[in-house]
Amino acid sequence: MASILTNFFDGVAYGMLLFVLACGLAVTLGLMNFVNLAHGAFAMAGGYICAVLVNNSGWPFFAGLPLAFVGSAVIGIALERTLYRHLYSRSHLDQVLFSIGLVFMSVAAVDYIMGSSRVFIKLPVALEGQIDLFGVGIGRYRLMIVVICGLLTLALQLILAKTRFGSRLRAAVDDPRAAIGLGINVPQVFAFTFAFGCGLAGLGGALSAEILGLDPYFPLKFMIYFLIVVTVGGSSSITGPFLASLLLGIADVAGKYYVPKLGPFVIYTVMIVILLWRPNGLFGRTAAR
Amino acid sequence: MFNRRKMLLWGAASAVLPGLCASVPAWADDAVKIGLILPMTGGQASTGKQIDNAIKLYMQQKGDTVAGKKIEIILKDDAAVPDNTKRLAQELIVNDKVNFIAGFGVTPAALAAAPLATQAKIPEVVMAAGTSIITERSPYIVRTSFTLAQSSTIIGDWAVKNGIKKVATLTSDYAPGNDALTFFKQHFTAGGGEIVEEVKVPLANPDFAPFLQRMKDSKPDAMFVFVPAGQGGNFMKQYAERGLDKSGIRVIGPGDVMDDDLLNNMGDAALGAVTAHLYSAAHPSAMNKEFVAAYKKAFGNRPGFMAVSGYDGIHLIYDALKKTNGATDGDKLIEAMKGMKWESPRGPISIDPETRDIVQNIYIRKVEKVDGELYNVEFATFEAVKDSGKTKR
Numbered sequence: 001m002a003s004i005l006t007n008f009f010d011g012v013a014y015g016m017l018l019f020v021l022a023c024g025l026a027v028t029l030g031l032m033n034f035v036n037l038a039h040g041a042f043a044m045a046g047g048y049i050c051a052v053l054v055n056n057s058g059w060p061f062f063a064g065l066p067l068a069f070v071g072s073a074v075i076g077i078a079l080e081r082t083l084y085r086h087l088y089s090r091s092h093l094d095q096v097l098f099s100i101g102l103v104f105m106s107v108a109a110v111d112y113i114m115g116s117s118r119v120f121i122k123l124p125v126a127l128e129g130q131i132d133l134f135g136v137g138i139g140r141y142r143l144m145i146v147v148i149c150g151l152l153t154l155a156l157q158l159i160l161a162k163t164r165f166g167s168r169l170r171a172a173v174d175d176p177r178a179a180i181g182l183g184i185n186v187p188q189v190f191a192f193t194f195a196f197g198c199g200l201a202g203l204g205g206a207l208s209a210e211i212l213g214l215d216p217y218f219p220l221k222f223m224i225y226f227l228i229v230v231t232v233g234g235s236s237s238i239t240g241p242f243l244a245s246l247l248l249g250i251a252d253v254a255g256k257y258y259v260p261k262l263g264p265f266v267i268y269t270v271m272i273v274i275l276l277w278r279p280n281g282l283f284g285r286t287a288a289r
Numbered sequence: 290m291f292n293r294r295k296m297l298l299w300g301a302a303s304a305v306l307p308g309l310c311a312s313v314p315a316w317a318d319d320a321v322k323i324g325l326i327l328p329m330t331g332g333q334a335s336t337g338k339q340i341d342n343a344i345k346l347y348m349q350q351k352g353d354t355v356a357g358k359k360i361e362i363i364l365k366d367d368a369a370v371p372d373n374t375k376r377l378a379q380e381l382i383v384n385d386k387v388n389f390i391a392g393f394g395v396t397p398a399a400l401a402a403a404p405l406a407t408q409a410k411i412p413e414v415v416m417a418a419g420t421s422i423i424t425e426r427s428p429y430i431v432r433t434s435f436t437l438a439q440s441s442t443i444i445g446d447w448a449v450k451n452g453i454k455k456v457a458t459l460t461s462d463y464a465p466g467n468d469a470l471t472f473f474k475q476h477f478t479a480g481g482g483e484i485v486e487e488v489k490v491p492l493a494n495p496d497f498a499p500f501l502q503r504m505k506d507s508k509p510d511a512m513f514v515f516v517p518a519g520q521g522g523n524f525m526k527q528y529a530e531r532g533l534d535k536s537g538i539r540v541i542g543p544g545d546v547m548d549d550d551l552l553n554n555m556g557d558a559a560l561g562a563v564t565a566h567l568y569s570a571a572h573p574s575a576m577n578k579e580f581v582a583a584y585k586k587a588f589g590n591r592p593g594f595m596a597v598s599g600y601d602g603i604h605l606i607y608d609a610l611k612k613t614n615g616a617t618d619g620d621k622l623i624e625a626m627k628g629m630k631w632e633s634p635r636g637p638i639s640i641d642p643e644t645r646d647i648v649q650n651i652y653i654r655k656v657e658k659v660d661g662e663l664y665n666v667e668f669a670t671f672e673a674v675k676d677s678g679k680t681k682r
Contacts, residue, residue, distance in 0.1 A: 003506050010498045108330075116334035118522055120554055130532045139498075139530050211496055213523045217332060221493060256499035264491040 002135040007257050008250065013142035015249020016149035017211060019242050021204035021222065022229035023156065024197030026241040029230055031173050032190060034084070035092050038099040039201055039226055040219030041106035046072040046202020047214040048110065051119045061124050065148075065206050072202025077195035084194065085187065103219045111216040119214045121206070145207055152200075156238050169193055228267065232274050234281025244274075244282055320359045321388050321610060321617055323603075324381030326402070327417075328369035328394040335550055336394040336417050337366070340599030342588045347603045350583070355607050356615030363387065369394045371401035378402040382409045388617040389414060389606055392599075396420045396464050403427040410619040412609075412626070416602040417595055420464050421678025424646045429619060431626050431645045433605055433638075434598035435567045437468040437515070438678035440543035443651045443671050444565035445476030448511065448541055456541075457486035457509040459500055461516045466492075469515040469543055472677065477513075485509050490516065497527045504538065505531060511539040514546050521546040522555050529558030539563065544665065547656060549593040552663045559663055562656045568594040568635040569654050569665035580634035594635075601633045601647075605640070639673075646676045 025039040046068035053059040053067055079102075087095050127144060130137040160166040171179045172186045179186050205218070212222065233244030248267055255266025274282060325344070327337035341364060353360045363385055367373035374393070381387045382405060390406060391414040393399035399418040403426035406413035415423055415432040424430045448456065456477060460466040466489070474484060486507040488500050504512050512533075516524050524546065528534065540546070540559075544566020552559060570581050570591045580600070584592040592600075605626055610617075612625035627642040638649040651674045654665035 003502060006502060007499060010502070014496060014498070111330055111334075116330060116332065117550070118520075120522060120526070129530060137532060141530065210526065211498075213520070215332065253496075253499045257503050260488045260500060260503065264493075 002137070003257075005136040006138070007253055009136065009138055009146075010142060011250030011253035012246060013139070013145045013249070014211070014253055015246040016146050017204065017208050018225060018229050018249055019245035020149050020152060020200060021208060022226040022245065023153075023238060023241055024200040024204075025226050026230050026233065026238065027193060027197040027200075030234075030236050031169065032088075032193060033173070034088060034194075035095040036084075036099050037096060037223060038102035038106065038219065039197075040223050041103050042072045042076055042198040043201040043205030043208070043222070044106065044110060044214070044216070044218040045075055045205065046199075047121075047205035047209045047218065048114060048119065049202065050206035051121045051209060051214065054121050055119075061121065061127070064121070065203060068206035069199040069203040072205070073195040073199030076198025077191055080191050080194045085191070088190070103223070106219060107216050114216065116216055119209065121209045121214075123210065141210055145211075148207070152203075153238070153242055160238060165189075165192075225267075228271050230281075232271050232281055234278075234283040237283055240281060240283030319357070320361050321355070321615070322361045322363060322385060323389045323391055323606060324378065324385060324387035325362050325364045325392045326367050326374055326377050326381070326390060326398070327364065327392040328398075329364070329366035331368040331370075333369040333394040335593075336595045337392070339550065339593055339596040340392060340394075340416050340602070342584065343592065343596040343599035344603045346584055346587055347600050347607075349587070351607065355610045356613075358610065358615045360607075367394075367398060369398060371395075371397040374398040375401040375405070378405045382411065387411070388619075389622075391602055391606070392416055393418050396423060399423050399430070400426055403430060406430060412606075412619055412622050414602045414606060416598045420468050421676055424644055425679070428645075429623055431605065431623065431640060432647050433602040433640075435594070435647065435649070436676040436678055437465050437543055438472040438676050439649070439674050440565040440567065440651055441469045441472040441515075442476045442677050443653070443674060444513070444541055444543060444563075445473045445482075446480060446671075447563075447565065447653050447669070448477055448513075449480030449482045453482065453510045453539075453541070455483050455485045455509045456511050456513050457488070457504045457507050457538075458484060458513040459488050459490060459497075459504060459516075460514070461492050461520070462489040463492050463517075465517070466515050468678070470513075473513055492517070497524055498531070501527055501531045501533060505533055505536060509538060511541045514540055514542040516546060521548060522551045525555040525558045525562075529556070534558055534561075544569075544594065544654065547654075547665055548595075549591050549665070550595075552656065552665065555663065557658075557663075559656045560658065563653065564665065565651050565653050565671075566594060566665070567649050567651060568597045569652065569667055571654075571659065571664040571666050572635060572652070573667070574634070574636065576632060577634040592634075597633065597635050601631075601635075601638065604631065604633070605629065636670075637673075641675060644676065644679050646679065648673050648675050650674065 021043055028034045028036045049071040050064040050068040054061055054064040127141045130139050168184050168189055172189045176186050229241050229245050233241030251270045252267045329337040365377040378390050389412050393415050394417045396418040399415050406429040407427040413430045417434050419435055419437050421436050421438050460470045540562040542564050544564040547564050549570040609622045609625040613621045626640055630639040636650045641648050651671045652667040653669040654667045657666045
């Protein structure tokens with residue numbers, strides 16, 4: 001029993017992590033209708049920023065995390081202003097080719113600057129080990145992930161649904177021309193949203209270094225996971241990818257524990273079944289726009 | 290405009306080309322060329338860098354002329370992709386007319402080059418890849434690294450003799466991982482041990498958590514682990530996170546997991562892990578101390594087992610050339626290499642004349658803290674171990 005609950009907890013933590021990593025993609029892909037395959041590169045940037053600050057400059061881990069967010073967001077906004085904005089009106093194929101090119105460039109650049117060996121971020125002692133809760137082993141680090149990601153999800157949902165910025169963003173996405181007519185600065189809204197998505201990816205990258213490992217191939221290795229989360233969740237809201245991440249995280253961990261021989265395929269099986277049942281994802285609206 | 294540019298280009302080319310062509314044969318006669326194919330980028334890059342460093346170090350120490358011939362290294366990066374390896378080996382053999390091909394970070398890379406070595410009749414010196422079959426794929430292959438059978442059988446024997454009865458295994462699901470598992474299992478169960486759990490982890494595995502939980506719940510005395518160098522750090526961290534170190538489940542395995550390259554980053558979780566391997570930077574011979582000091586001075590970190598394999602590989606090439614008096618005929622060189630014996634930083638080693646594979650001591654080591662750093666400290670030696678993957682047949 002205890003190990004079932006431990007597995008469940010591990011699955012939730014893993015799912016939450018996937019969510020933070022992927023939800024920026026859900027925003028750019030779903031809300032802005034921009035196919036940004038280079039999303040993982042921003043996650044990697046966050047991871048390396050945090051690693052350099054914590055390991056080399058002696059910053060505490062909890063100061064490194066927000067800076068990973070800020071750093072990736074800054075890189076994001078710089079690239080959005082110089083490169084990405086020219087591609088908003090282009091076809092999806094152009095966007096895919098452009099962003100996958102960015103991925104390869106980021107892999108080569110990081111490999112050159114940081115070296116190709118795996119990087120670990122030095123954690124505070126308080127985050128090591130497990131807490132024993134009624135016989136259920138709860139990893140401290142994973143618990144922290146659950147807390148941070150849970151709060152983040154709430155905040156995101158509130159921003160999108162309740163704030164003025166949220167409604168501006170939704171307006172800008174649905175009908176940019178009318179939105180401009182209403183005095184909304186659409187390019188600015190897009191730039192800000194894009195940067196925010198990149199920041200989230202960066203935070204996810206910093207959090208995931210401990211669990212997924214951080215090396216220059218990060219964006220390529222995990223691109224498929226981000227895409228699965230967004231596809232299964234549907235890309236029109238935040239709740240969709242959130243539930244999808246949880247479902248996939250739990251299924252993945254349980255699959256690897258109970259049927260280790262099939263382990264890696266469980267996540268794909270779940271995806272196929274869900275997509276057969278709901279081709280636009282769990283919470284997707286119809287693709288026509 | 291265009292025509293003028295073209296004409297200029299052609300003019301420049303025709304001026305330079307004859308010069309180039311003429312200069313090639315001028316030094317080709319008294320130079321020995323070694324085509325070194327290594328993963329210098331990508332996930333296996335630490336292997337490539339260690340070997341490249343070690344060869345540079347050796348050539349600094351021993352000079353770059355042997356038997357009156359200048360040694361010239363041509364380094365190519367295959368990123369451990371066998372298709373690249375094959376293409377690069379072909380280019381090196383056909384265009385650069387190399388006398389040796391060497392390096393090879395992973396098994397598929399070494400295998401991809403094997404038919405080319407046979408065809409060109411030049412020695413292929415394998416300095417990293419570790420599955421048994423490699424040397425059987427061409428009569429021109431010689432290996433100075435190791436085979437997984439060597440260390441896995443030894444740790445299997447050691448475990449049963451030292452009170453470890455029940456073992457759970459966790460190995461990466463690819464050729465070397467499967468080799469490690471098979472050979473360990475053979476020797477461990479033959480000695481009366483029992484495998485209580487067997488998990489193969491996908492190579493591109495992001496998270497060890499569920500597998501480790503399964504290990505923990507099967508309550509073994511120890512877990513046998515083989516993951517490719519690089520994943521070892523992640524593995525040990527999660528092993529500690531899950532409290533397996535405190536529940537008394539020890540880590541045993543071939544030494545790849547505890548590579549000197551990674552060991553220091555693993556933290557105290559690694560303390561007490563027992564592995565069998567060919568080399569530790571803490572090997573207590575005078576020659577090794579000198580080697581480690583020189584390597585540290587030149588490259589700022591300590592050498593791992595890949596470095597020592599590269600160091601021995603270039604030594605083998607030097608000595609073979611000495612024996613043939615600088616003759617570069619492939620058959621003569623291979624003949625010279627067979628049965629060669631020498632003292633390496635890892636201890637006494639030789640090349641098995643029948644299989645052209647390395648014969649070496651395998652040490653049982655335990656991770657301990659020495660002067661504030663983690664080291665694999667050797668405490669038992671199995672002498673002159675051959676590759677049992679072949680001797681069984």
